[in-house]
Amino acid sequence: MLIHISNPSDPKSWEITPESQYLSRREWLKNAGLMGAALALGTSVTPLQAGSSGWTSLLSDKLASLKKQPDAVGEPLTPYADVTRYNNFYEFGTGKTDPSENSGSFKVEPWSLAIDGAVNKPLKLNLEDVLKPHALEERIYRFRCVEAWSMVVPWVGFPLADLIRRADPTSSAKFVRFETLVDPERFPAQRFARSTIPWPYEEGLRIDEAMHPLTLMVVGLYGKELQPQNGAPLRLMVPWKYGFKSIKSIVRIELTEKQPNTTWQQLASSEYGFYANVNPDVDHPRWSQKRERRLPNSLWDPNWVPTRRFNGYEEQVASLYQGLNLKTHY
Ligand code: MTE
Numbered sequence: 001m002l003i004h005i006s007n008p009s010d011p012k013s014w015e016i017t018p019e020s021q022y023l024s025r026r027e028w029l030k031n032a033g034l035m036g037a038a039l040a041l042g043t044s045v046t047p048l049q050a051g052s053s054g055w056t057s058l059l060s061d062k063l064a065s066l067k068k069q070p071d072a073v074g075e076p077l078t079p080y081a082d083v084t085r086y087n088n089f090y091e092f093g094t095g096k097t098d099p100s101e102n103s104g105s106f107k108v109e110p111w112s113l114a115i116d117g118a119v120n121k122p123l124k125l126n127l128e129d130v131l132k133p134h135a136l137e138e139r140i141y142r143f144r145c146v147e148a149w150s151m152v153v154p155w156v157g158f159p160l161a162d163l164i165r166r167a168d169p170t171s172s173a174k175f176v177r178f179e180t181l182v183d184p185e186r187f188p189a190q191r192f193a194r195s196t197i198p199w200p201y202e203e204g205l206r207i208d209e210a211m212h213p214l215t216l217m218v219v220g221l222y223g224k225e226l227q228p229q230n231g232a233p234l235r236l237m238v239p240w241k242y243g244f245k246s247i248k249s250i251v252r253i254e255l256t257e258k259q260p261n262t263t264w265q266q267l268a269s270s271e272y273g274f275y276a277n278v279n280p281d282v283d284h285p286r287w288s289q290k291r292e293r294r295l296p297n298s299l300w301d302p303n304w305v306p307t308r309r310f311n312g313y314e315e316q317v318a319s320l321y322q323g324l325n326l327k328t329h330y
Helices: 018-031 035-039 054-064 127-131 160-165 263-268 314-321
Strands: 112-117 123-126 137-144 149-159 175-180 202-206 216-221 235-237 250-256 291-294 304-306
Touching: 054 127, 054 216, 123 127, 137 235, 149 160, 160 216, 160 250
Parallel strands: 112 250, 149 291
Antiparallel strands: 112 123, 137 149, 149 216, 175 202, 175 250, 216 235, 291 304
16 A cells, blocks of 8 residues: 556556565555564563453353354355465554564553544443453455455454444444554554654544444454454454455544544545445556455465455445445545
8 A cells, every 4th residue: 555656667557466566565665664664673562461361261251152144255265374474464564474473472451442522422441341242243254455465254243333332422423433552562663753654543434334234343253362463452344345444453433523534545545545445446546456366375376356346245335325426435
C-alpha cells in the first residue's frame, strides 16, 4: 500500500508479478522510512505469561463451546501455517513474516477497550468484560487483501453489532472509528521515530456496515486463540472489504457523526478509499483487481482465482450501497 507516481517505464498492471507488487510496496515503505523500523526491532518486551490470566481461561472455556456456522464458502481452507505466517501488521514491521517473527513476546494484557463517542453508555472494558456476554462462533470467510492475494479462514468471534449495542449508540452515531493500541514496548515498529505511519492505525465503517451481521469482532482462528500477528486480542473482520479495513489489536471504538479519517486515506487517498469494497471492476491505480492469488501459492504456481464483487458477499451486502457510485466511492 503505497504512493507512486507512474512513469512510462513502469510495468503495466498485467505484467506485474505478485512478488514485484509486494517488493514495490516494500520499496515505497522503505523510501517512506518504515523499513528502518523493521531493522531497529528490539526485544525488550516481557514474555507472555501463558495460561495465567482470566482472559486466557475465559477464552479457552468459550472456545470449548464454539458454535460452528455452516461453511458458506465451500472452498479449501488456507492452512493455519499460511494464515499465521503471511501477514500485514506494520506495528511489527513491513515484511510478510515480520509479524510472526517479531511478536513472540507480545503480551495481550493489560488491555482495555473503550467504546465511546455518540453513545448513551460509554464503556471502558477489560478483556474479560468484553468477552463475557458473547457466545463465540466460527465463521469461514474469504479474506481478500488489496494487494491481490486472498485466503479462506475460519475466524472465531462474535457480531460487532452485539458489542456496539452494549454502549447504546445515540441517533447521531453515523460512523464507527476504530483505533489500534499505541505501545512502543509491545509494537517494535512504533519505537522508530521516523515512521511514516501516523500511529495509531485507524479505520472506520459506516454504522450500517458496522452493525451488519457479517461484521465480526474476532478473538480467534482455527478454533484457537488469536495470535499476535493476526491482531490479538481483538480484531475486526469485514469480509466484503479489502483486508486493510480489518484493523487489528483494537483499543478504541468511537461512534461519530462525521466520517472518520483512516490511516490509508491519510497516506494515499487516491489509492485506498474509505469504502474499500472488494470490486473487480475498479482497479488499483497500479494493478488489476480482477483476480487474486489464493494462498498457499508460489511464484511458479500463483493459483490465480477470479475476484468477486463484494468478495462473494454481494447478495448479503449490495443493498447497503444502493445509489452509491462504487467507482468514485472506492
Ligand atoms: N491493522 C493494524 N493495526 N496494522 C496493520 O498494519 N494491516 C491491515 C489489516 N489490519 C494492519 C491492520 C492489512 S493491509 C491487512 S491485509 C490485514 O490486516 C492482514 O491481516 P492478516 O495478517 O491477519 O492476514
